[in-house]
Amino acid sequence: MHPAVRKWLPRTEPFIVEGIALAGSLCVFSVFLLAVGSQPLGVFGDMLDGAFGSSFSIQNTLTRAAPLMLTALCTVLPARVGLVVIGNEGALLLGGLGAVVAARVTAGLPPEAVMLAMLLVGGLTGGLWITTCGLLRQKRGVNETISSLLLYYIALAVFLWLVEGPLRDPSSLNKPATYPVGQDNMLASIPGTDVHLGLLFGVAACVLSYVLTHHTTFGFGSRVAGGNSRTALMMGLPLSRYVIVLCMLGGAAAGLAGVVEVSAIHETANASLNAGLGFAGILVAFVARQHPLAVIPVAILIGGIEASGGLLQRRHDLPDATVDVFQGILFVMILGCETLFGKFPGLRPEAPPPPKPAAPRGAGGTPEHSEALLSSEPSTGLV
């Protein structure tokens, strides 16, 4: 067999597995649609139309995808070192608030300076918020999943108190909001489109995260630590530093999502910022299997599904929850199809003898996944 084929054939495995997951999801979803009395093919056609069918649809999809890329990183980056952070929404809220405060303080400076201040302060606020979870875990042994969720409720309470109290613009009568950041300081659209620059921030953040986690010693070390923290400590790896830096960066990404929401859409910080973008980011992160680059297409996919939701309601008289049902089916299918990895022997002809007896289930078995080797605990189905 040609060496190139040997090299690339195994890499088609995820595409095949995900293809099966998608096909399976569509089948299950068809049954659901038939049960509620709709024509599956018509619905799929309109979903495609609503998500990617026209230049408007595509821009709609991309606009929805942009904040998801940023909030997803808040789960993805800490996951590299083994943390499951789900407090993305809290970092987003405080990031948005930070942007407004920064804009107030720097009011009068050139728009570029104000924007820079908003990005810095918003990112820093979100970052510090999630860092709290990392610190609580490293110093006090508090489970980061629970603490980040609870910190979201605290963030929401602080946010609402500030928006409806000290930071409130008295002229915002029936919808309490902070003072606006100013029309001049708003984030522009990508030239020639209606998609704001937040999309570029999202893509850039994903690419930079990928470089950090996959092409630096820091990234490698953090993956080792994520694979097995005791081994990492034994090897002298700075576990706490990994946790803090990755929490900081993840939180900063979610904070940036808040900055983008404020500076590209709302112009003020108000309760509408609490719209679930952070929680949707968790879904994106898990579907992307905590891979920073995969976040980009997954966010676009989820953005597309959400963009198509309106058409389903209007043209097929389906309830709003329809797209949630589809997302749910897709999520379960993708996670379920994880077990299919390694079940296609034809894809790995003449594989070099593995250095370990068996690649762990779910690791994909591809040679670059060296943490399988580093883990002293081959995951044998123990949970």
Add this chain to the structure above:
Amino acid sequence: MSSNSRFLSRRHLLTQVAPATAAAAFGFGCTKKSDSAKPTVDEPKKDEPASAKKDDTLTIGFIYVGPRDDYGYNQAHAEGAKALSAMPGIKVLEEEKVAETMDVQRTMESMINMDGASVIFPTSYGYFDPHVLKLAEKFPKATFLHCGGLYDATKHPTNVGSYFGYIDEVQYLNGIVAGYTSKTKKLGFIAAKPIPQVLRNINAFTLGAQSVNPDITTTVVFTGDWSLPVKEADSANSLIDQGIDVLTMHVDSPKAIVQTAETRGVFSVGYHTSQAKLAPKGYLTGAEWNWSVVYEKYAKQLKEGAKWEHLVRGGLKDGFVKQSPFGAAVGDDAQTAVAKVRSEMMGAGFAIFKGPLSDNKGAEVIPAGTTHVQTDPKLEAMGYLVKGVIGSTGT
């Protein structure tokens, strides 16, 4: 700790799959680059709303912030939309649970671009600024009629209008009913946020009850957001524990509160639409919207190309609002008193808010001799709770 690290390691491994994943496999990864470079939504063809289409069907889009069967705010609007869809030559589009974010901008745009809507009713207050204002500039030929906003010709585009109803008139009548029915003379009011529209309702309800007995108090709980059913039910229980025997509310869906009141055996007064079905025993009455009056008027004017008003307001007299039919527990004395005040409201000269009126901190908010008629914009910026209300606006 050891079981913990095992868990982490396994979970971590689970997440590590070959670089190109899920969605890349669906082939969407490659669409991105080329599409973001594609020009524009500003192609003139797309910008043109459906009014330019040949057949003269008027396509009207309704956007709701919550589910349209919520026994509350959104259902009231959906009932109005349903009345419109029965009119000839009108096509109604509906979309529910649209967030007050970029979502609503895209929904409006999509209704115009993809489904040919030329009139949009974004029914939630939070849609107005910046979302409706932005879209109105982008689609000058479409008409945007917004619920709750205060249209200002000096600031807002000419293709925007705003409408609202003086539902505080019905709240006042409901207060009379509550005042007659309550035995403990303690009323409860569960509200989302201390904003002018809400404060006006609380005050009107309290003033109505105090017109029966000046010693009656209304205890207010602010839940913090428009749709928090669990918190609303908790608040209802705690108010009932304090001896309150008539509960009313200003939240998006009164369902949880009315049901809690019924279970606990106290009276409830509904809001937005009728919740009588949910509480056959305890439901006294309610303040309901009657949006079909507003919508049919707008639709007729727009269809004929006639002039329409930018700022529409109306109360009982105009039929914008109505009172739910009385429940069994409402006595004859209450009904007579309500009928008397209602007939005064239908005429001229009745004002709910007139001096001397002091707030619950003892400060005078309306001096003696001053009367605020319903159309007074001052009432739309109300920031106080009247004497007899137990609670705080938080500022």
